[in-house]
Amino acid sequence: MQCPLCCRVNRPDARFCDACGVCLTAQAADEAAVALVVGREAELAALADLVGRMVNGHGAIVALVGEPGIGKSHTAKTLARRATGVRTLWGRCNEEPGAPPYWPWLQIMRVWLEGHDYDELQATLGAAAAPIAEILPEIRHRFRDLAPLLPTPDPQQQRFRLFDAMTGFWKAAAATEPLLLIIDNLHWADASSLRMLEFFASEIADSHILLLATYRDTELGRQHPLSVTLGDLARYGHFHRFRLAGLNRQESATLIAQSGGAGLTPPLLDGIYSQTEGNPLFIAETTRLLIQEGVLGRRAEGRTAAPRLLASIRIPEGVREVIGRRLNRLSPQANRVLECAALIGRTFDLQLLRRVLDETLAPNLQNTIEEALQSHVLEPAEQPGWFQFSHALIRETLYDEIAIPARGGLHLQVAQAIEERYKDDADRYLPALAHHYTSALPGADAGRATDIARRAAERATRLLAHEEAARYYRLALQAAGAMSARDPVLTTRLLNALGESLTATGEYLQAREAFEQAMSLATASNAIDQITRAALGFETATWAPGLAGQAAARLLREALAAQASGDSIAKAQLLSSLARALIFSGEDAQAAIVREQAVAMARRSGDTGTLVATLVATLSARWQPERSAERLRDIDEALRLAEGEGNVLGALDAQAWQLFELMELGELSTWLERLEQFEYRAAELRQPFVRYVAATSRATFALLEGRFDDAERQIAQALQIGRRMPGLDAPGVYGMQMFTLRCEQGRLRDLAPLVRAFVNAPPRAGMWRPGLALLYAEIDLLDEARSEFEALAADDFAVVRHDALRAASLAYLAQVCSRLDDTKRAEVLYAMLLPYDGRNLLIGTTVGCFGAAASLLGLLATTQRKWQDAQRHFESALTMNFRQGASPALAHTRLRYASMRLARNADGDRDGASVLLEDARAAAVRMGMRTLTERIDEVRRSIGPASTPVCPAGLSAREAQVLRLVASGLENREIAKRLFLSPNTVANHIRSILAKTGSANRTEAAAFAIRNGLAG
Known part of the structure; x- marks a missing residue:
């Protein structure tokens, strides 16, 4: 076994170190204490x-x-x-x-x-x-x-x-x-x-x-x-x-005895217990002190303390006092050495400590360490040649007792000793060097301290320890401020680096403050590259949490004005960011102009990576559905260029947008195929944001198909992935998806307090107001719904911007408008929603999907009593929702269409409405859509039994409709397509028809239809 102090090997049967006779005893004592x-x-x-x-x-x-x-x-x-x-x-x-x-x-x-x-x-x-x-x-x-990792x-x-x-x-x-x-x-x-x-x-x-x-x-x-x-x-x-609480009186007595405290009397126990309050360390340290002072231990064993002796004993009033009194029993030299060791840390390398000590202390270091070991102040560490203080409080007590004027000099000595001792591995010790050099200020070289802290921050960044990087950049800024000759460009660089680290941790407010300071300094010193860096960083720290972009747009314009004439990659990046900032400022028209400038400059730059990034980044400047063709063109170009350059991450960014476009267009078979490719690449490359996009997309798809149990599980999984990335609005996306789910399930009352809290919590409160209006309408709080709706309708719904939430806001508002029967506002919303005709309405990119926009256009046309437009939109919505398997949207559309036909009350409308309601109810019950089922039943009751057509053989209205199509010679798949049903549902209807009519086959059933006037 090797002795940590003298590094000599003991005999196998030895119980003590040949050189010091202490180390093994200390180790055995520690093991016994654990036992x-x-x-x-x-x-x-x-x-x-x-x-x-x-x-x-x-x-x-x-x-x-x-x-x-x-x-x-x-x-x-x-x-x-x-x-x-x-x-x-x-x-x-x-x-x-x-x-x-x-x-x-x-x-x-x-x-x-x-x-x-x-x-x-x-x-x-x-x-x-x-x-x-x-x-x-x-x-x-x-x-x-x-193999090296693909950079992200x-x-x-x-x-x-x-x-x-x-x-x-x-x-x-x-x-x-x-x-x-x-x-x-x-x-x-x-x-x-x-x-x-x-x-x-x-x-x-x-x-x-x-x-x-x-x-x-x-x-x-x-x-x-x-x-x-x-x-x-x-x-x-x-x-x-x-x-863990303190020990009781009896447990305290047991611990004192185990610590060697023989001769303990009840009054002495009372004194120790009242001061220590059962704290085990305090008890053990007090016991050791009293043993050293002869009050406890073998010298006191068997002796009854006289009242005068007990009165003279003063039990320490705190653990630091008892530690201090124990340290006072060590030699002055030991205390000086231990202070230096405490400045290094709780665990220290003996050789490093030796380099810190002056020539009066270093020669007797071994004896000093032995003294500290015997007093249980130190104990051997696991690594040979290393020691540690037996408790952190001992180290803290020693450090706090070092006079403040002397600390700086000692920190500088430790820093220099570390550099000398570990010069072959200096990078590994940058954190310790940064701590000691900056703690040594103002006595240390401020330039050196700044450089060391900066390098420590850069190392932390490479290790993805962004919180630590921010801390070291702050130390570097502190040290830079102590330099005799201030360097504003250096300070600017450090502030920009600090802002980037804070952005990486999601501390966006602090990041923006750092970038603003950097921008001010960089502008004063005309440091163009740092101006660019500050403006881009500020905009990233603005749009990531979804804040308004006015301040970012101002800084980006200042940065553009500072650029030299001609084209450059930096200008393309600034213009791209400006387009996004303008979108977040509500300046849609200006954003479109800047976007064109950004793409044109990126093309002229000749840098493919910049062009790909610009094409993708500026897609958010064109949320309008009428600009879908432009977006698809840019997505295709970005994909082609990225794949040609082997830019896998650029290609994935473009593919994420492609998924949005495919779902909006309702091309779900292609969407599902591309999503599977997207998920495969995400798993292969271990890209978390890509995995998050895939997870939210899966949840949206489950919601769209009416698989609500699957959706709830997938929504939770997406949140679990997303919340691990600081700055990503995973809770907001989770809230949107859960709102959609609970709305479909008829459980919006569960979310009412949560939505109100979101609305009242800046900075993104506005995005939830249309949802709150819908929530009030859905739970029959119509006065509250009207109040919210009126506020949102100001200036023809100017609050609804051309951004990621425009379609969702219009979807919510259309439903509220219909519920309030507001004919005037229905006309405004119809015009705003009309560009989405033939498309799905999405929340964000793939956060949620309402199904065909035509269903809500039909609802708004119904509110305006424009029956032909309403019928056209509803027929279109039935076709699209059926084709893409959007079962909940299909059920909603059937109810809306049925309600419209009942309101119109033309020939055949009531019969047609009954069939639509029957199909809608069957689907709603199957999917557990409680509120929708109740509304369907309410509408069915309003028709009345007399208006329900009487079909022969007890056939339902839908079965009679299916039988008519059988009699006309259509096969199951054609009937399913005509009636917006699945082939399995049609087959079930036909089996029921055959049983009710007593027909053996389709031919006999067709004959029954002709006999009973159901054909033709």
């Missing part, structure tokens, strides 16, 4: 139950919570020791800010890697190897032939790919051996590690993984990153939290 458990059996029993459930495939996340020293880590160690048949892996978060991004996850992963050979790695990692290798170089070293321009998608790969890997690893993953001191985790935990938590409910995390609740405020994570975890049924 002894006081006052935690209830929690351990509950945790053991979760381990058992995990072994059976029910994964969980567990949090051990409590104040410092309450025994969180000790309880976790005990669970790990008792969890037989389970592989335990530890990751520990560092309290000092210089730890690398994803540090606890990297520790866990490295330990797992060390225990598996190449074949095992290959079998477990699979396709996850390449994404994980981006943050863990050891994987690339083990897989020399690992969107940093959020890149990180999704990483998190998805990491989660998939752990689930695969746990399939071969159950895993207990422990992350200690989660309150010190970097924000990127917390985001990975949130992603991980959503995926492990059906795995053989139990992840246990410890954290101090005393460290958390509302703004602490962990507070957000805990709120996210609390949504899951497989998340459990155990709060």
